[in-house]
Amino acid sequence: KAGVTQTPRYLIKTRGQQVTLSCSPISGHRSVSWYQQTPGQGLQFLFEYFSETQRNKGNFPGRFSGRQFSNSRSEMNVSTLELGDSALYLCASTTGGPYNEQFFGPGTRLTVL
């Protein structure tokens, strides 16, 4: 079974731009979660989607948004980028239950200049 894939792996943007990151979960997984990882703040939960519906949302501004498609693939979008948005963005998929193991992708490294 193929693992969780994230594209692109690396991205460089400038302040004020917007960016879209993509995550393809493991086949059969219906839940996708997104996390932001920075040296200062650690791993922070962004949001979780299950069957195309946002199930949970972390404490991030409205510039951060996401969606999930019918094939469970998910995208997250960050508008009006700020320097502080530079981070590793991780996506994780699971079959759906809270006790289920989350399988993480390799992440997208976003650098905002």
Added chain:
Amino acid sequence: AQTVTQSQPEMSVQEAETVTLSCTYDTSESDYYLFWYKQPPSRQMILVIRQEAYKQQNATENRFSVNFQKAAKSFSLKISDSQLGDAAMYFCAYRSDDMRFGAGTRLTVKP
């Protein structure tokens, strides 16, 4: 809000020895789940072990075991017979509605 605290930013262990990583959490929930994830350098995060809060028995996965103290809100990870491949960042995580991670403990294994 639920918080997860890992008080040891860095730990070191000699190969073949045992090490314990600490984790405490704060919650008012009675039903939740706890996890330890491992993030090796430049590699993907993987699950090490998990525990359901309603289960009193401590989880064990080969060389990895936990000491779950629900009343104390403590969830430590013990790694026995440490191996070089155990070197990584270890994250304690709590899940109720969403997943909360601790700041991580960087484990070094000395040959």
